[in-house]
Amino acid sequence: MSELPIIDFSGMYSADIESRRAVARHVRAACLENGFFYLSHTGVTADQTERVLAAARQFFDLPEAVKLTIDKSQSNCGRGYERMGGQRLEAGAQADRKEAFMMGTELPADDPQLAGLSHYGPNLWPEGMDAWRAEIEGYRAAMIALAHRIMACLALSLDVAEDYFDPCFVDSISSLRLLHYPPQPANAGADARGAGAHTDWGAITILLQDDVGGLQVKDGDDGWIDAPPIPGAFIINLGDLVPRWTNGLYRSTTHRVINRSGRERYSIPFFFDGRGDYVSETIPTCLAPGELPKFTPLSVSEHLAHMLSSTRAM
Numbered sequence: 001m002s003e004l005p006i007i008d009f010s011g012m013y014s015a016d017i018e019s020r021r022a023v024a025r026h027v028r029a030a031c032l033e034n035g036f037f038y039l040s041h042t043g044v045t046a047d048q049t050e051r052v053l054a055a056a057r058q059f060f061d062l063p064e065a066v067k068l069t070i071d072k073s074q075s076n077c078g079r080g081y082e083r084m085g086g087q088r089l090e091a092g093a094q095a096d097r098k099e100a101f102m103m104g105t106e107l108p109a110d111d112p113q114l115a116g117l118s119h120y121g122p123n124l125w126p127e128g129m130d131a132w133r134a135e136i137e138g139y140r141a142a143m144i145a146l147a148h149r150i151m152a153c154l155a156l157s158l159d160v161a162e163d164y165f166d167p168c169f170v171d172s173i174s175s176l177r178l179l180h181y182p183p184q185p186a187n188a189g190a191d192a193r194g195a196g197a198h199t200d201w202g203a204i205t206i207l208l209q210d211d212v213g214g215l216q217v218k219d220g221d222d223g224w225i226d227a228p229p230i231p232g233a234f235i236i237n238l239g240d241l242v243p244r245w246t247n248g249l250y251r252s253t254t255h256r257v258i259n260r261s262g263r264e265r266y267s268i269p270f271f272f273d274g275r276g277d278y279v280s281e282t283i284p285t286c287l288a289p290g291e292l293p294k295f296t297p298l299s300v301s302e303h304l305a306h307m308l309s310s311t312r313a314m
């Protein structure tokens with residue numbers, strides 16, 4: 001496999017179940033391959049993706065001192081600004097050469113069911129940037145709607161009802177990350193990474209990238225496939241919850257970013273992670289007669305908290 005497939009998603013908006021199943025068949029083939037694919041015709045407009053990428057540039061162009069007024073050290077749920085080198089996604093490599101802004105699901109601290117679970121709480125917003133905030137929140141809303149539809153498609157691809165995953169996504173943890181990768185200097189060293197090799201931790205990721213490139217997806221033992229930007233298409237990849245649901249049939253594939261372009265790179269992943277207290281179980285259609293589940297039960301919040309603490313670089 002040398003390149004990732006491009007799947008036209010428009011059939012998922014059809015009232016005709018056969019059109020939706022046709023999309024699901026393509027998604028299944030891509031998920032059986034390596035769990036990474038491009039999705040086009042999603043209904044999200046080019047105007048909106050251009051605006052949110054411009055918003056990312058605008059934020060990272062702010063003086064460092066302004067960005068640090070919302071440093072994520074002030075958040076108990078990983079929101080706000082993460083400075084350059086704040087994360088090391090690949091053990092043994094250099095800290096990631098990227099800076100980030102994170103925002104996500106906002107629920108009151110005293111929510112009767114979800115209080116105390118990681119990843120719920122207030123966002124941190126830069127002062128005096130209300131239009132900017134509205135742009136980010138609007139894009140996040142578009143991503144949530146698209147993510148629900150992708151989960152319906154995944155359900156169809158696994159021969160279960162389209163609403164099979166709905167209980168996992170009531171008050172789901174979902175986070176939007178704005179990312180800025182400066183160009184990597186020529187003498188940066190062989191273990192320099194924009195984002196070190198990792199898998200994503202939730203259910204699915206919807207990635208918007210600018211026109212620079214640098215994302216690579218693991219293929220086999222040693223190979224990497226480039227996942228260059230394709231105008232009008234998002235990259236979708238499966239996170240660690242999906243092998244748990246499918247008993248390893250669909251994988252959560254390792255990927256990384258190395259920005260050798262000489263240009264500034266901006267990308268915006270949206271992570272749809274599931275409800276914090278949701279414990280995934282193997283989907284019955286993914287177990288052959290007599291086959292046993294390979295994964296022990298683990299809640300979404302426990303998994304995310306563990307992964308977050310193991311990748312903190314400072």
Ligand SMILES: O=C(O)CCC(=O)C(=O)O
Nearest residue numbers: 179195209215257267269
């Ligand atoms: O910036 C990218 O292209 C990918 C980022 C990524 O993999 C992540 O944030 O999990």
Ligand SMILES: [Fe+2]
Nearest residue numbers: 198199200255
């Ligand atoms: Fe990732």
